Amino acid sequence: MAGAMERFVEGGTFFEGPRWHGGHWWASDFYSHAVSRISADGKMETVCEVPGQPSGLGWLPDGSMLIVSMLDHRVLRRWPDGRIDTHADLSEFATGHANDMVVAEDGTAWVGNFGFDLMEGEDMRPACLVRVTPEGEVSLAADDLYFPNGAVITPDGKSLIVGETFGNRMTTFTIDSKGELIDRRAWAAFGPRPEPGPRAELLKQLAVGPDGCCLDAENHIWIADAFNQRCIRVAPGGDIVDEVRTPDGQGVFACMLGGEDGRTLLLCVAPDSSAKRRRQVREASLWTARVDVPHAGRP
Template identity: 60%
Template sequence: MAEQQLRTVLEGGGFFEGPRWHEGSWWVSDIYRHTVNRVTPDGAETVVVEVEGQPSGLGWLPDGSLVVVSMKDHCVLRYADGTLSTHADLTEHCGGHLNDLVVTDAGQVFVGDFGFDLMGGGDARTASLKRIDPDGTVSVAADGLQFPNGMVVSPDGGTLVVGETLGNRYTAFDLGADGTLTNRRVWAPLGPEVTGRTTGEVLGQLTVAPDGCALDAEGHVWAADAVGGRVVRVAEGGAIVDEVAAPEGHGAFACMLGGDDGRTLLLCCAPDFYEHNRAPAREAVLLATEVDVPHAGRP
């Protein structure tokens, strides 16, 4: 595993999440500045839209409109022609803040939630993966997941892989054309089974906590390790074949492959993920490095 040189793309964030490469720029949510921002490769930042309920996962529907998670409202919002509207309200199916999402080629949106009050130190509970169909209909696609977070869809559209941040694993499903998930299986075990109940117990049992992630053309997942201060390149089966360390004093909480050739790896880094620390501070950074294998699939 070669040591990677990181360069700074942007400083002064609250907490960056949901990074995406789209139409020649990075797009990223800043949860505690309540903004979705477009960032050029050389670090020029433009606020695209404000989301008071705390923005997170980002994606684009087939018609080109932006969808963005509003975490505290439990909604996925749609932004088009300068107007922000509700694409779907998922309150009925949420046990905690809504979180990351991925959009399929057909326009289905898959989105997870925390499952419990993470910031308040509540006991850990499982959560569901929810599907929003193009007409806005909401259904539960899979349940019993331990903090479903970053997701990828294979280039052929036939497989969805989701990170279980508090489960030490990636879980895969066959993805049908209608959005149905079947053939659930562990795609990559990253540590022992998590048995803790309190937040502290669970965090203490994590080996790798897969957070925001990206798929590459060799079928590996680049994943931010929310407890390890790094991003890791994970092979199916669970082997970690490469890693990039975050700067000292920072954790890594999301990543994405992009750039014109798909080989730029963007890291979302901050000292920690706790709201009471991050909301008043402006210490989050976007960092980048180059890797050999380009982006593939979605997001």
């Protein structure tokens, strides 16, 4: 069971893409445009700024950091010497803001996108998951996903699991020998898959809104439930076996297991996910809780 929640870092606009890498926490902050490295005692250092709004993070085998630039549909590469250039252009496939990303051990990345203008209240439209090779070549990996969001890759590198925020489910694929996603199926179904349409109608049908997520060593996934102010630990099939909430009932939008023993759960917390409200204030925070089962897989 998860331990008590503790506030770790304050003063963000909207944190996303939390990662543990190289003995530090890392996170994107949407509306300050900062990608930050955070020490175990909570000291935050801005590593780079992304004018196009940073989100998902990952690393190539040579130590370069990949950063999703949401508004211009790009994946950026920050080289070990600090240079930043475009690694991949997703604009052929992204029909909404580019969003979260998971990067495999060999540097292959999978990137989701909103599929529609979430912040302006458009009706939900299905979106695709894009595959980016280590060399930056872009192709369609899977389509007809209801807001593909946080994703994980199992430790054997053979399965990818992605949350469909408006789909009431976590969807899994087998990664074949060519790096293609095949054999699509539900990893966890929290209810029926809604019909596309107005967001207000969709929300009535959703038991869980999967956002950022991470895998543990018992093949359970910690999932930020974007619509229910909590982070849940889910078993294969969909049973919720644990949950954590902030004491003040704020929203939880991403999570990651890390720390030296992999048993610290980091949560990205904010009052809500409204772009208009979040960009005007610095009310986002990072929280931690200790858990029994350590991190596994990627990210």
